Amino acid sequence: MEYVQLGKSGLKVSRICLGTMTYGSKSWRPWVLDEEESRPFIHRALELGINFMDTADMYSVGRSEEILGRTLHDLGRRKDVIIATKVFHPMGDGPNDAGLSRRHIMDAMDASLRRLKTDYVDLYQIHRFDPGTPMEETLAALDDVVRAGKARYLGASSMAAWQFCKMLQRADQHGWTRFITMQNHYNLAYREEEREMIPLCNDEGIGLLPWSPLARGFLCGTRPRGTKGDTQRARTDDLAERFYAQTSDHDVLDAVTLVARERGVPQAVVALAWLLGRRGVTAPIIGATKMYHLEDAVGAVSFKLTTEERKRLEKPYQPHRVIGH
DSSP: OOEEEOTTSSOEEESSEEEOTTBSOTTTOTTOBOHHHHHHHHHHHHHTTOOEEEOOTTGGGGHHHHHHHHHHHHHTOGGGOEEEEEEOSOSSSSTTSSSSOHHHHHHHHHHHHHHHTSSOEEEEEESSOOTTSOHHHHHHHHHHHHHTTSEEEEEEESOOHHHHHHHHHHHHHHTOOOEEEEEOBOBTTBOGGGTTHHHHHHHHTOEEOOBSTTTTTGGGTSSOTTSOOSSHHHHHOHHHHHHSOSHHHHHHHHHHHHHHHHHTSOHHHHHHHHHHTSTTBOOOEEOOSSHHHHHHHHHHHHOOOOHHHHHHHHTTOOOOOOOOO
16 A cells, blocks of 8 residues: 555545445445445455545434444554545534534534544545535634644535635635645546646645545446446446446446456556546545455556556546536
8 A cells, every 4th residue: 555645734645545435324325335244344444554534424324424433443443544524414404404504514523523433533524515604604613623623634525616716715814724635526437627626726735535436336337338237336326327328438438448458457446547647636535345346446556557548548538517516
């Protein structure tokens, strides 16, 4: 495993981040693993040198945080892991149970800490932009969370580049804690972030933590052209079917498959190696429901594509509508 600095901070993280959306409750999503099924993946990730794990309060409505927190507590490994979690999505039916108001951020932070069985999280991220709350209110509340010692660093997730640019400027203007990461939708089948968000982050020294680096399994061939797919997630994940449905998306998959076949590696290794080679990318966030998912992701860290292979992988891409904000 390789370790790099997270954005402009001094924090060192593994080049692969284990995403825990797939660990929680099957009542939330049918493809989610329960606690007994999930724990071995967290164990194995640690064995492979992955020290960076990402969750969110809304994953299985808190269950994901609970599983990660209990597992690390039982292993006595909290100090070895960089824990990232997120706030924004509804956690109840009340009018103040969602968003980025001061009230919700403060309540959500304390609830996440209880579920994670820890006094602090390493990276606290806003899961989406909240147009209904003034930026200054959100940024001041997040700064207070850091000053209280409940979060060490701040991160953001999918939004328009102009929105993120304004938030960075306002934080600098008021002397508030600055975001050091952007968790955005980025993979070989969806590259719209290359237009504005990624250049902004590279210029500002913001580390990129791509979500869906394998396009919800699409780049592994789980949903061949003209089919619903042969895995439970492929059959039940309607978002994947809507996100990656263009003819050009399948052309990208064909290119990935051909390069993988020529090099004798899984498709996931090729797709992740391409992403790891992009400027500014710190750690793709991978989900794992089979042990080989972890092995493939770690294998991609040392796998190098040639310039010619990169050109072949990139050539079929066609523009998409904006997805994921």
